[in-house]
Amino acid sequence: MEQLLQQVASGLANGAIYALLALALVMIFVSTNHINFAQGEMAMFSAFVCWQLLNWGYSFWVALPATMLFSFTIGVLIERIILRPLHTAPLLSVVVVFIGLLAIFHSLAGAIWTHTVKPFPSPFPDFSFVHSGIIGPHQIGMIIGAVGMLGLLFCSFRFTPLGLAMRAAALNATSARLVGINVDWMLALGWGLAATVGSVAGVLVAPVVYLEPNMMAGILLYGFAGALVGGISSPGGAVAGGFIVGVLENMVAYLGNMLERATGFYLIGNGEKLTVALIIVITVLTLKPSGLFGHVTVKRV
Amino acid sequence: MATTMTTETRAAGGPAALPGLRRPIPKWIWLGIIFAALLPLIGGQTGLISNFYFLQLSLMIVYSIAVLGLNLLTGFNGQISLGHGAFFAVGAYVTAILIDRYEMHYLATLPLAMIACFIVGYLFGRPALRLEGHYLALATFALAIAVPQFLKYRHFEPLTHGVQGINIFKPDPPFGLPLSPDQWLYLVVLACAVVMFIVARNIVQSRMGRAMMAIRDQPLAADTMGINSARTKSITFGISALYVGLAGALHAIIFEFVSPDSFRFELSIAMLVGAVIGGIATLSGAVIGGFFVQFIEKYADALTKWITSTVHLPIHLEPWTIYGIVLIVLMYTMPMGIAGGLASLWRKIRPPG
Numbered sequence: 001m002e003q004l005l006q007q008v009a010s011g012l013a014n015g016a017i018y019a020l021l022a023l024a025l026v027m028i029f030v031s032t033n034h035i036n037f038a039q040g041e042m043a044m045f046s047a048f049v050c051w052q053l054l055n056w057g058y059s060f061w062v063a064l065p066a067t068m069l070f071s072f073t074i075g076v077l078i079e080r081i082i083l084r085p086l087h088t089a090p091l092l093s094v095v096v097v098f099i100g101l102l103a104i105f106h107s108l109a110g111a112i113w114t115h116t117v118k119p120f121p122s123p124f125p126d127f128s129f130v131h132s133g134i135i136g137p138h139q140i141g142m143i144i145g146a147v148g149m150l151g152l153l154f155c156s157f158r159f160t161p162l163g164l165a166m167r168a169a170a171l172n173a174t175s176a177r178l179v180g181i182n183v184d185w186m187l188a189l190g191w192g193l194a195a196t197v198g199s200v201a202g203v204l205v206a207p208v209v210y211l212e213p214n215m216m217a218g219i220l221l222y223g224f225a226g227a228l229v230g231g232i233s234s235p236g237g238a239v240a241g242g243f244i245v246g247v248l249e250n251m252v253a254y255l256g257n258m259l260e261r262a263t264g265f266y267l268i269g270n271g272e273k274l275t276v277a278l279i280i281v282i283t284v285l286t287l288k289p290s291g292l293f294g295h296v297t298v299k300r301v
Numbered sequence: 302m303a304t305t306m307t308t309e310t311r312a313a314g315g316p317a318a319l320p321g322l323r324r325p326i327p328k329w330i331w332l333g334i335i336f337a338a339l340l341p342l343i344g345g346q347t348g349l350i351s352n353f354y355f356l357q358l359s360l361m362i363v364y365s366i367a368v369l370g371l372n373l374l375t376g377f378n379g380q381i382s383l384g385h386g387a388f389f390a391v392g393a394y395v396t397a398i399l400i401d402r403y404e405m406h407y408l409a410t411l412p413l414a415m416i417a418c419f420i421v422g423y424l425f426g427r428p429a430l431r432l433e434g435h436y437l438a439l440a441t442f443a444l445a446i447a448v449p450q451f452l453k454y455r456h457f458e459p460l461t462h463g464v465q466g467i468n469i470f471k472p473d474p475p476f477g478l479p480l481s482p483d484q485w486l487y488l489v490v491l492a493c494a495v496v497m498f499i500v501a502r503n504i505v506q507s508r509m510g511r512a513m514m515a516i517r518d519q520p521l522a523a524d525t526m527g528i529n530s531a532r533t534k535s536i537t538f539g540i541s542a543l544y545v546g547l548a549g550a551l552h553a554i555i556f557e558f559v560s561p562d563s564f565r566f567e568l569s570i571a572m573l574v575g576a577v578i579g580g581i582a583t584l585s586g587a588v589i590g591g592f593f594v595q596f597i598e599k600y601a602d603a604l605t606k607w608i609t610s611t612v613h614l615p616i617h618l619e620p621w622t623i624y625g626i627v628l629i630v631l632m633y634t635m636p637m638g639i640a641g642g643l644a645s646l647w648r649k650i651r652p653p654g
Contacts, residue, residue, distance in 0.1 A: 035435045037383075037442060082629065091434045093632045095381055096577050099570060100628030107621030217566065221446050224439060266455055275454075278447040285436055286428040 005134050007250040013139035014208075014222075015246020016146030020201035021223030022230065022238035023150065024194040029232050031170035031190045034083070037098040039198050040220030041105035044213060046071045046199030047206040048113050051120055060123040064203060068196045075195025079188040109213045120206035142204045149200050150239055153193070166190055218274050222249065225280040231294020241291065245280060252276050326502070337491055341484035352483040356555065357599060359483070359490045363551045365591025366497055368575040369584065370544025376582035377505060378537045379517030381434065384441030386569035387448045388542040390559075392418050392549030394452070397467040397559045398460050407472050407554050411493070414550035415543045422542020426535040445569040452561035466560025469553065486555050493551060497544060501584055504540065513537055545572070567621075571598070574624055578631060580638025589639050597624065 021039060028036045036042075046067050053063035078101065086094055124141035157163035168176040169186035177183050201223075202216065209215045222245055230241025256268035268276070290296045340358075344350030367389060374380050395414040399405040425444070429437055453463055461467065474485035504510050512533045515523035524530055553559045575594040580586030601620030609618050635642035 033435075035439055037438075085633065089632070090636070092375065092381055092577075092581065093636055095383070095435075095438050096573065097629050097632050099383065099573060100625040100632075103570065103621040103625035103628070107619035107625065111616045111619050111622065217446050221443055224443065228439075271450065271453065271455070274447040274450045278443045278451075281443040282428060282440055285432055285440055289431070289436060 002134065004254065007254045008247055009135040010139060011247035011250035012243060013135070013142045013246070014205075014249065015226075015243035016143045017201050017205045017219060017242075018222045018226040018246050019239040019242025020146050020149060020197050020204075021220060022226035022242040023153070023235055024198040024201070025223060025227045026232055026235050026238040027190055027194040027197070029227075030235070031166075031187055032083070032087075034094055034098070035224075035232075036194070037095070038101035038105060039194070040216030040223070041102045041109075041213075042071070042074070042195055043198035043202030043220075044216040045074075045105045045109050045202075046195075047120070047202035047211060047215070048109050050199075050203045051118065051206070051211055052113070054121065060121075064123070064200075067199055067203060071195040071199035072192040075192040076188045078195075079191035083191075084184070106213050113211075113213075115213055118211040120211045122207040138207055142208075145200065145204050149197060153197070162189075218277070221274060221277045221281070222246070225277045225284070228281055228284045228289075228291055231291025233294040234291070237291055237293025240293065245277070248280070249273060249276060326499075334491075334495055338488065341480055341487060352481050355481075355483040355487045357595065359487045359555050360552070361592045361595040362487075362490045362494045363548045363555070363591070364572075364575060364594040365588045366494055366551070367545045367548035367572050368579060368590040368594065369497065369501055369587035370541045370548065371572050371576045372579070372581060372584070372587050372590075373501060373504070373513075373544065374537055374541035375576060376580075376586075377510065377517065378513040378534065378541075380429075380534065380538065381438045382441040382541070382569075383438055383573060384444035384448075384569050385541070385545050385572050386564050386566065387444050388418050388422055388545040389549035389552070389568060389572070390448055390452060390561075390564035391421050391542075392546030393553035393559045393564070394461060394467075394549075395546070396550035397469055397553045400469045400554075401467045402460060407469075408489070411547060411550050415547050418546025418549075419539040419543040422546075423535050423539035425542070426538025429538070430531050430534050441569075445566045448564050449561040452564065461561075464561060466558060466563075469557055469559075471555070471557055483555075490551050490555065493547065497547065498584060498587075501544070505584065509533070509536075570624070574628060576638075577628065578638055580640030580642070580644075583638070583640040583644070586638050586640035 021043065024039055024043075025036060028034055028039075049070055050063050050067040053066055054060060058066070082097060082101070083094075086097060122138040122141070124137050157167060165176070165181045166186045166189060168179070169181055169183040170190065173183045176186070201219075205219060206215065209219070223242065226242035226245045227238045228241065229244055230237030230239065232238065252268060253270050253273070256266070256272075260266045260269070284291060340350065341355070344354075367385070370388075371382065371385050374382055374385075392414040395417045396407070396410040399410040399413060400407055429440055432440055452461060455463075457463075471482040471486065473482055474480045478485065480488075505513075512523065512528045512530075515526065515528060516530045516533060520530060571594045574597075575590030576587070577590075578586075578593050579588065579590030597620060601623055605618040605620055605623060608614070609616070631638070637645065
C-alpha cells in the first residue's frame with residue numbers, strides 16, 4: 001500500500017512538470033495553431049542558464065527569476081523574428097522551422113555546456129516529516145511550484161486587462177483587432193509566457209533527471225501526451241491531462257512490476273516509459289482527438 | 302502546403318508538364334547511371350577512388366532512397382512524418398536478424414525487409430489517417446522518440462541482442478568478380494536505387510500518383526471525385542515505409558552493424574532535412590537530399606570546426622546547429638528546396654516559347 005502511495009505521489013510530482021509543459025504547448029497552440037516541437041529543448045536551455053547562474057554563485061531565488069526573464073525574452077524574440085513571417089506559410093514550413101529551432105537549442109546547449117551529465121541542486125530545503133517515506137521534499141516542491149505557477153497564470157488571465165486582451169487575441173484575432181487590441185504583440189507575449197512556463201518546468205525537473213541536452217525529449221513527449229489527453233485546445237484540460245499521464249505513467253510501471261512479481265513474466269516496466277507515452281498519444285489521437293476537456297472543432301465546408 | 306504546390310504545378314506550364322502524361326527518362330540521366338555503374342571499374346581498378354569513398358557513395362545513395370520514400374509521403378501526399386527513422390530501423394533490423402539468426406542470403410532479406418516495412422507502415426498509417434497536419438506530425442514525433450527504447454524491449458532481446466546490437470559481415474562479390482566488397486555493395490545499392498526511382502516515377506505518374514496529389518491539394522474535392530482517400534493515404538504510408546525500410550536494410554548491410562541507438566530522433570530529422578533541402582515534391586530532389594544528409598554527417602564536424610576557428614567563436618559549434626540554421630533559412634528563401642528552387646529559376650530564365 002505504501003508503495004502504491006509512493007508511486008501515486010511521484011506520479012503527481014512528475015505530472016506537475018508535464019502539466020506545465022502541456023500548458024506551455026496549449027498556450028501556443030490556442031493562439032497560433034502551431035505545435036511547438038522545440039518547447040522541450042527551450043526548457044532544457046533555460047535549465048542550463050539557471051545552472052550557470054547558480055554556478056556563478058547567485059542564490060537560487062535570484063537565478064530563477066533571471067532565468068524566467070531570459071526565457072520570456074527568448075520566447076518573444078522567436079515569435080517576433082522567426083515565426084512572424086510564417087503566419088500564412090504552409091504547415092510543413094512551420095513544422096520544419098520548429099524542428100530547426102529544436103536542433104539549434106539542442107546543439108547550442110551541447111556546445112556551450114558539453115554533453116556530460118551534471119547534477120542540479122534542489123532549491124528546496126531537505127526537511128523530513130512524518131510521511132517522508134512516501135514523498136520527498138523536492139517532489140513536494142515540484143508540485144507546489146507548478147501549482148503556484150498555474151495559479152498565477154490563471155489569475156493573470158482571469159483578472160487582469162492584459163490577460164483578457166491576450167485571451168481575446170487568441171480566441172478571435174479579427175474581433176480583437178477591431179476593439180483595439182494589438183494582436184501581434186499579444187501573440188508575442190503569449191510566446192514569451194509559454195517559454196517562461198516551460199523554463200520553470202525545466203528548472204524544477206532538472207534535479208530529478210539531471211542536466212544534459214537530452215533531458216527533455218521524453219518529458220516533452222509526456223507533455224504532449226498530457227496536452228492531448230486533456231484536450232489541446234483547453235488550458236485547464238492540459239493541466240489536468242499532465243497530472244493524469246504523470247500518475248498513469250507510474251501506475252503502468254507499478255502494475256507491470258506487480259505482474260512480474262506475481263507471475264514472473266516481465267511485460268512492461270520503467271524501460272518502456274516512452275513506448276507507453278507513444279501508446280497514449282496514438283490512442284487519444286485516434287479515439288478522441290479533442291481530448292477529455294477540449295471542444296470539438298467543426299469545420300465548415 | 303497546398304497553395305504553393307498548386308502554383309508550382311500551374312507555373313510548370315502547358316499540358317506536357319502534367320504529371321499524368323508520361324515522358325521518357327532523359328538520355329543524360331541514363332548516361333549518368335551508366336557512368337556511375339562503371340565507377341568501380343574506372344576509379345576502383347586504377348586506384349583513383351578508395352574503398353572509403355565507395356562506402357560514402359553507397360551511403361549517399363541509401364539516404365537518397367530513404368528521402369525518396371519520405372518525399373512520396375510528405376511531398377506528393379501532403380502527410381508530414383517526423384518519425385521515418387522508425388521504418389528505417391525496422392528495415393535494418395529485419396535484414397540484420399535474418400542474416401544473423403537465420404543465415405539468409407543478404408539479397409533475399411531485402412524483399413522481406415520491404416514487405417515488413419510496408420505492413421508496419423500501412424498499419425501505422427491506418428489509425429494515423431484520421432490525423433491531419435499537426436496531429437500526424439505529433440504522432441510521428443512520438444514514434445521517433447520512442448523507437449530506440451522500443452528496440453531495447455526485453456522480450457525482443459534474443460533476436461535484437463538489446464543495446465549491444467547486431468554485427469553482420471560484408472558479403473564478398475559473387476562469381477569471383479575482381480571487386481572489393483565495398484565496390485560490389487556500391488553496385489548493389491546503385492541497382493536498387495535505379496529500380497526504386499523508376500518505380501517511384503511510375504507511381505507518381507499513374508492514377509495512384511494523381512490521387513495522392515489530389516488528396517494533398519484538395520482533400521475534399523478528391524473525395525468528391527470518388528478517390529478513396531483513406532485507402533490511398535494508408536497505402537502511400539505503406540509505400541513510403543517500404544522505401545525507407547529498403548534504405549534501412551541496405552544501410553545495415555553496408556554498415557555491418559545495427560543497434561538501437563543508431564536510430565535515434567536525429568535520423569528522422571536527417572531524413573526530413575534531406576527531403577526539405579532537395580525539394581519535397583520532386584524525385585530528383587531526393588538525390589540532392591540524400592547526398593546532403595551523408596555529406597553533412599561526414600563533413601559537418603570539419604565544417605563546424607572550420608567556422609569556429611575562422612570566426613573565432615568562443616564555443617565549438619556542433620553539426621546540428623548548421624542543420625537547424627539551414628532548415629530555417631531554407632524555409633524563407635527556397636521553400637520548395639534546391640531542386641524546386643532551381644526549377645523555378647529555370648522557368649524564369651528559359652527562352653520563351
